[in-house]
Amino acid sequence: MSPEEVSKPGLMMLLRVGAIYSPERLEQTDILMAGGKITALGSDLDLPKGWPIEVVEARHLIAVPAFIDQHVHVTGGGGEGGCGTRCPEITARDIAAMGIGTVVGVLGTDSISRSPADLLAKVRGLGAEGISAFMYTGAYRVPPPTLTGDIQRDLAWIPEVIGLGEIAISDHRSSQPRQDEIERIVSDTRVGAMLAGKRGICHFHIGDGKRGLEPLRRLLSETEIPADQVIPTHVNRHPALLEEAADYALAFNASVDVTAFEDAGDGLSAFDAVSRLLKLGVPPERITMSSDCNGSLPEFDANGTYLGMKVARNTTLIADWQRLVRESVLPLEAALGLISTNVARVLGLHATKGRIAIGFDADVTLLDSELQPQQTFVAGKCVYDVSNTE
Structure with missing residues (x-):
């Protein structure tokens, strides 16, 4: 996806976490989400400057399939x-x-x-x-x-x-x-x-x-x-x-x-x-x-x-x-x-849900060390953040 194709601010989101379970443990610690899908997995992903990417720093949390x-x-x-x-x-x-x-x-x-x-x-x-x-x-x-x-x-x-x-x-x-x-x-x-x-x-x-x-x-x-x-x-x-x-x-x-x-x-x-x-x-x-x-x-x-x-x-x-x-x-x-x-x-949703993998829906839950949900993302958008509860 080129910068020209990304027209809306915040359309892309990068999660930097402590560990990823896909459900199997992955070596990568970064999840890039765009267009409602997981588009890349890596570690310390280096992304071009100027791209509309929201970065979530969550090195203390574990990412699992929502x-x-x-x-x-x-x-x-x-x-x-x-x-x-x-x-x-x-x-x-x-x-x-x-x-x-x-x-x-x-x-x-x-x-x-x-x-x-x-x-x-x-x-x-x-x-x-x-x-x-x-x-x-x-x-x-x-x-x-x-x-x-x-x-x-x-x-x-x-x-x-x-x-x-x-x-x-x-x-x-x-x-x-x-x-x-x-x-x-x-x-x-x-x-x-x-x-x-x-x-x-x-x-x-x-x-x-x-x-x-x-x-x-x-x-x-x-x-x-x-x-x-x-x-x-x-x-x-x-x-x-x-x-x-x-x-x-x-x-x-x-x-x-x-x-x-x-x-x-x-x-x-x-x-x-x-x-x-x-x-x-x-x-x-x-x-x-x-x-x-x-x-x-x-x-x-x-x-x-x-x-x-x-x-x-x-x-x-x-x-x-x-x-x-x-x-x-x-x-x-x-x-x-x-x-x-x-x-x-x-x-019958196994082709798009239930895993953290490239091409799957960007449905990700971030857990703390006690396995308590801290943030929930659906289609790449944050729908729950424990720090924003009122």
Whole structure:
């Protein structure tokens, strides 16, 4: 890129850091970003004078791929206890402050007072504020609500739609879909995604019902659907479900997603769940973590009667991830996969996100020695700086 091609001041940004994890440790310590992409990596890069480059001196910080949260109730979840229990929307600052550069918005139980159109508007709003945002079409229920009236059309014509979710199974709040209904919506998602050049994953909410992952096992055993089309989440809801998830991952070479529950209750924290999955032999690259942020954490009695609710936050996701590194459950390089590289692959975004490499999106998070996010860059622009919080 010549000086003539760079017409706007600050269009280019140079990060000088103490270390770069791509997620693997790199020898370079400089990251040059321009046009929303990473354009060069080096050490003590010597750049021509007069070029509109903003230099960020951060030799005390570590650069990692900005985190990706594949399960966020960006418009708020909840509502199981009536209109007064609807959770609030999330803000761009709350996302970026946790080092998260990319989110995927979901609808949950409530697709009546909230809709895919509301979700799309919020996703585009987050994009306008600098967050890289996508969405799943659908919600808990089957047939799933859509933007165009058809799953395949949503995937083919709406750029932000990258899959279907979160479809609820094994849960008293689900629409109790039959096996043939599950097979049909997954097939529709696959074909629609193929037409759009997307991965088109189906993100399944797994409740604490006795069927567990059996519907997904049947799906993969009885049809030609590949395992990477289907992602079960909340698999750490209780210990028996986690054990089943480990067997599922190993049997089908599939990925599973653990939720960073703020109050795990009878389940396992994300830290405990990842630790257990690893001990059971699940490869770290087959595990992802998500927040369920701004979703509801309802409590029901044995009869399914609503008792109360809390609102999930994404702070638990980062805290559990940090603990995995601090307690040496995983080295930093492998742990980054849980909230960046693995997630990018699962979502089909691996050609542009989840790595610090030339040609990739300039989505970079700077961490301090305690692994706490200090600055978050998305498409080469700073969307969070801890020193500028007011």
